[in-house]
Amino acid sequence: MGTSGNFSAVISRTPLRLAITASSLPKGTLRASDILQCDENGRVTGRAGKKPSAETLLHVEIVRRRSAGAVLHTHSVWSTMLSQTWASAPGAAVEIEGYEMLKGLAGVTSHQHRELVPIVDNDQDMTRLAGRIGDVLALHPKAHAFLLRRHGLYTWGDTLADAERHIEILEFLFETIGRSQGGQ
Amino acid sequence: MGTSGNFSAVISRTPLRLAITASSLPKGTLRASDILQCDENGRVTGRAGKKPSAETLLHVEIVRRRSAGAVLHTHSVWSTMLSQTWASAPGAAVEIEGYEMLKGLAGVTSHQHRELVPIVDNDQDMTRLAGRIGDVLALHPKAHAFLLRRHGLYTWGDTLADAERHIEILEFLFETIGRSQGGQ
Amino acid sequence: MGTSGNFSAVISRTPLRLAITASSLPKGTLRASDILQCDENGRVTGRAGKKPSAETLLHVEIVRRRSAGAVLHTHSVWSTMLSQTWASAPGAAVEIEGYEMLKGLAGVTSHQHRELVPIVDNDQDMTRLAGRIGDVLALHPKAHAFLLRRHGLYTWGDTLADAERHIEILEFLFETIGRSQGGQ
Amino acid sequence: MGTSGNFSAVISRTPLRLAITASSLPKGTLRASDILQCDENGRVTGRAGKKPSAETLLHVEIVRRRSAGAVLHTHSVWSTMLSQTWASAPGAAVEIEGYEMLKGLAGVTSHQHRELVPIVDNDQDMTRLAGRIGDVLALHPKAHAFLLRRHGLYTWGDTLADAERHIEILEFLFETIGRSQGGQ
Secondary structure (H helix, E strand, C coil): CCCCEEEEEEEECCCCEEEEEECCCCCCCCCHHHEEEECCCCCECCCCCCCECCCHHHHHHHHHHHCCCEEEEECCHHHHHHHHHCCCCCCCEEEEECCHHHHHCCCCCCCCCEEEEEEECCCCCHHHHHHHHHHHHHHCCCCCEEEECCCEEEEEECCHHHHHHHHHHHHHHHHHHHHHCCCC | CCCCEEEEEEEECCCCEEEEEECCCCCCCCCHHHEEEECCCCCECCCCCCCECCCHHHHHHHHHHHCCCEEEEECCHHHHHHHHHCCCCCCCEEEEECCHHHHHCCCCCCCCCEEEEEEECCCCCHHHHHHHHHHHHHHCCCCCEEEECCCEEEEEECCHHHHHHHHHHHHHHHHHHHHHCCCC | CCCCEEEEEEEECCCCEEEEEECCCCCCCCCHHHEEEECCCCCECCCCCCCECCCHHHHHHHHHHHCCCEEEEECCHHHHHHHHHCCCCCCCEEEEECCHHHHHCCCCCCCCCEEEEEEECCCCCHHHHHHHHHHHHHHCCCCCEEEECCCEEEEEECCHHHHHHHHHHHHHHHHHHHHHCCCC | CCCCEEEEEEEECCCCEEEEEECCCCCCCCCHHHEEEECCCCCECCCCCCCECCCHHHHHHHHHHHCCCEEEEECCHHHHHHHHHCCCCCCCEEEEECCHHHHHCCCCCCCCCEEEEEEECCCCCHHHHHHHHHHHHHHCCCCCEEEECCCEEEEEECCHHHHHHHHHHHHHHHHHHHHHCCCC
16 A cells, blocks of 8 residues: 555653664565664664664654554555645645544544544655644644645554554545545 | 455344354454354344444344345445445435346346445444334345445345355446546 | 456367357356357357356357457456447447557557447347347458447457457556546 | 566666567566567677567667666556647646655655656657657656657666666656546
C-alpha cells in the first residue's frame, strides 16, 4: 500500500525514545540495522551510522500530542488525490461520515461518526512543518490521522497493530470517496 | 475481496444451529476456534469464550427467510459506492439487467434477467436492523442479495460454494456498473 | 484476467475436431478430464460424460471462418463496459487506432493500424448467435476479435500463444480506452 | 508494471557498447541469451543470432545525450493515457508540480520542483524517431523522462536502480494525475 514512507514506535516515554526507520530506504528491503533510536529532538541516541528519517520531528510531535505508541506514514495514490482535491480552503479536511468501516478507528462505535482528516500544506522545513502539525492536532483533538498535501497520510495508535488498522480503514475510505467523486 | 466481514453456515435446521465467525477478527488469521455455534436467537450454544459476530441476528434472519445453507457478508469499495449512489430513494435497489454474468446467480438462465439488489439503511441496533431486513426480503422474494448502505454486501446460497459464486458475480457486476457511471 | 470463459484448440481440420472446455466449470480448477473433443456440430466425439461448453458452436464458427488454431473467450470488466458503451448503433464496433500496442495483433506492423472490434448482441440461442457471428466475421474480414454485448471478448489465433497475446493486447487497450472515456 | 518494453545498460562509453534486450520477447521469460551487445549504430557487436530491440537507436540517443548508465522503456495504461490526453499541442509535455514523490527523481530536493515530461509523436521509422527524441532532449535538458505518444514511457539514470526508481515514481504520479482528471 503506497510506495514509500516511514514508521516509528515508542520505546520509552520518559525520557522519550523512539525507534524509527532510517532515511531514504528502498522499500521492501528493511533490515534491523535500518531502525534507529532517537530522542525528543530527533537526534540519534543509540548506535549511529545512519541518518534517521527526515520526518522524525513529525513523528515526535504526534507521539507527544497524542500519547501514541506507534506512528505510520504512507504514500498512496488515493490519499495523494484527496489531499489535493480538498485542500483549496484553509482549515481543509476530508470529511468522512456514515460508513460502517469508520468503526475500525479506535473508539468509534457507530457508522454515524463524523471523522475529519485535516490536510496540512507540505513543507521541506521539518521544524516549521512539525509546528504546523502541532497546531492542527490541537485544533482537531479527536482526529485519528492527517494528510500532508500532495504527499501522504500520517496515522497513529496505541500499538503498531492499531496504527496499521487505521491505515487500512482510511485507505479503504479514501478509495471509496475518491472513486465516488469520479476523481474530481 | 473486501477487507472484513463475516460468514455463517447452517449446521442443523431443527433446532436452528449456525456456525458463525466470532466478532472483531483481524482478516487472514481465521482459526477453527474462531468459528462459534449459535441458536436462532444468536446465543452461543456450543463452547463459549468468544463473542459471536455482532451481526449474527442478520444471518439468522436470512437463513430463516431464504432457507439458505450459507450466508456471506463482505465489505468492498464497489459495493459501498453503489449502496450510496442508489440509496437516496425509499425502496432503493441496484438494478442489474442484460449481463451474461447474471447467469451465475442460482436459477438465472438468461442475460435478460433483471436482478434487484435492495439497499437497506445501516443501523447499529441489530434487532431493529434484522427486522428491516426481514421486511426487505419479504418485499423482494427473488433477490439473491442485499446491500447495507455504506456498509457492504450480504448474499447467500444453498451451499457455501453457491454463496461464494454470488459474491464473485455481484462484485464483478458492481465494478462494471460503478465504472460505467464514472463513479457518480 | 476475467472471471470465467472458455477456450478451444483445433486438433484436426478434416474432419474438424476441437478440444474445448466443458460447461460450467469453476475457474482455477481445470483438469485434463474437463477438456472434451467435439465435431463441427458441437457434438462430443471422444469420451463423453461431460457437457461441452454451451458456446461450442461459436468456437466452431470462428475456427471455420478464420482458419484459427485456437479460440479464447474471456469475461472482464473493461470488455463488458466497452461492449455496452459502444453498442447503441447497428454495426457497432470499438475503434482502436494509433496505439503502439496494436502491433501485438497478428500481421499488424504499425501503430497507425485501425482495428475495428465488432460488437454482437448477446443471445441464449447458440445457433442463432453463431449465425450472427458468422455474418459479422464476413463483414469484418480483418478483425482479430469481437465482443458479445454485456458478455465478453472472443479472440483467436494460429496458435494458443497468439490468441493469448491477443487477449493481453486487447485488454490493455480496452482498459486504456475505458479509462480515457471516464467510463461513459 | 506494463506489459512489454525493453531496457539497456552501458557496458563501455568509448567505444560505446550497450547491453540491450533482444526484439519481440514474451514478458517474464527473459534469459541471459536474450541480452545482446551493440554499438553506437545499434549493430550487434558480440555474439549474433538474435535481433536487438527495434528501438535500440532510441536507447543510444538517450545514453549519448544524457550520459545515462541505464535506460528503461515500459508500456502502461496510465502513461499511454497521459500521452494522448496532453499531446494535442506542439511542444506538449505532462507538467508535474507540487508532489512530494518528485523527490525520488535524481537531483530533486523539494516537492516544489516542476517536472516536464515531454511527449514525442510515435513513429515506426527509428532513425527519424531517434532524431526527434534528440531534439526534445536538447530542448528539455533537465527532463528525467519522455513519453512516446500512445506508446509508453522512456526514462534513464546513472544506474539501473536509478532508472527503476524513476519508473516507479513516474508511474505513481501518472496514475495520480490520470485519476485526478477523471480520465479526460
